Amino acid sequence: MGRTRTYEWEDPTLLAASVGHTSGLDLLRELQAGRLPAAPVSATVGFSLDEAEKGHVVFSLVPGEEHYNPIGSVHGGIYATLLDSAAGCAVHSTLPPGMxxxxxxxxxxxxxxxxxxxxxxxxxxxxxxxxRQTALAQAQLVDATDRVLAHATSTCMLFPLTTP
Structure with missing residues (x-):
């Protein structure tokens, strides 16, 4: 029997227009509080931003069948999306306005x-x-007992933003 999943997202240009006007940490805290719309990928995958501190962020997901690969477990791309989001946003949380x-x-x-x-x-x-030009971040995907399910490292390029 077929299954259905329906979800909604906000206009992504609203969030994109906010990037760079405040510190990265302030932007993430606005997202967490719901004062800025989440990125559409979070609705597509179904994850949320739970914590945001300078140099540290936490996203969470309740895995469902919609995340499965053909062998009956969560697809590696879902792992990678969560880890990339956590590592990248940890870097974002350290950035001043304009970066x-x-x-x-x-x-x-x-x-x-x-x-x-x-x-x-x-x-x-x-x-x-x-x-000044790059940042290195790591992320761990853990279960409720803090058992490590996956680990990632990411190098990010830092750059000044141009305003239109």
Missing amino acids: GYTSLDLNVKFLRRITVDTGRVRAIGTVVHSG
């Missing part, structure tokens, strides 16, 4: 499978090092 970032790479290690029985998972991102 932006983009991911240069993402290296993911898958350690354990995730199914609907796993329950809520958290992607915890932290900044390892931040320089």
Whole structure:
């Protein structure tokens, strides 16, 4: 029997227009409080921003069948999306107004499978090092008992934003 999933998202230009006008941490806190719309990918995948501190963010997801690959567990792309979001936003949380970032790479290690029985998972991102032009961040995907399910590192390029 077929299953259906319906979801909504806000206009992504509202969030994009806010980037760079405040510090990265302030932007993330506005997202967390619901005063700015979440990125559409969070609605598509179904994850949320739970914590935002300087150099540290946490996203969470309750895995569902809609996240499954053909072998009956959560697809690696879902792991990677959560880890990339956590690592990148950890970097974003350290940026002053007028600065932006983009991911240069993402290296993911898958350690354990995730199914609907796993329950809520958290992607915890932290900044390892931040320089003038690049930042290194890591993220761990953990279950409710803090068992590590996957680990990632990401290098991000930092750059000044231009205003129109």
